[in-house]
Amino acid sequence: MTQNIDGLHSKAGTSPERLVELHGTNSLVECQTCRQLSDPEPHFRRFQATRQPPRCSCGGFLKPATISFGQDLRADDLRRAEDAARETDLAVALGSSLSVYPASTIPLQASRRGIPYVIINRGPTEHDDHPEVTRRLEGDVGAIFPPAVESALRTR
Ligand SMILES: [Zn+2]
Numbered sequence: 001m002t003q004n005i006d007g008l009h010s011k012a013g014t015s016p017e018r019l020v021e022l023h024g025t026n027s028l029v030e031c032q033t034c035r036q037l038s039d040p041e042p043h044f045r046r047f048q049a050t051r052q053p054p055r056c057s058c059g060g061f062l063k064p065a066t067i068s069f070g071q072d073l074r075a076d077d078l079r080r081a082e083d084a085a086r087e088t089d090l091a092v093a094l095g096s097s098l099s100v101y102p103a104s105t106i107p108l109q110a111s112r113r114g115i116p117y118v119i120i121n122r123g124p125t126e127h128d129d130h131p132e133v134t135r136r137l138e139g140d141v142g143a144i145f146p147p148a149v150e151s152a153l154r155t156r
Pocket of ligand 1 (some may be wrong): 030032033034035038056057058059060
């Protein structure tokens with residue numbers, strides 16, 4: 001599960017079945033009327049040529065397929081994240097202040113089942129004082145997480 005909207009998890013090869021982009025993605029645009037998702041490039045080209053707001057074929061306005069502040073999460077994405085929290089045997093929160101609700105509740109839901117909960121972040125998080133946190137590592141995720149995964153894979 002990611003709160004990132006940059007589409008990098010998909011580009012890195014995470015399958016759509018395993019990936020939950022809880023706050024959407026800016027690699028697609030979504031019609032605000034019929035909810036159809038589409039590639040943004042043709043719409044950008046049309047906007048550059050016409051300077052008219054991008055519209056869907058149904059007439060609805062298009063915007064990046066991200067969740068804006070005040071906008072509800074997609075119910076299916078939230079359900080999939082909660083399902084994953086019920087099934088995982090390890091919760092790792094990477095690079096998040098864990099301050100955005102309800103995304104921040106997902107690793108807590110998982111950890112309350114008694115599984116390990118590790119936080120790696122530069123700067124404080126909202127969960128730092130939670131008793132469910134097994135390990136709290138301070139610093140850059142890119143420097144800490146990959147060697148930790150390599151080490152864990154070597155000891156399996
Ligand atoms: Zn539409």
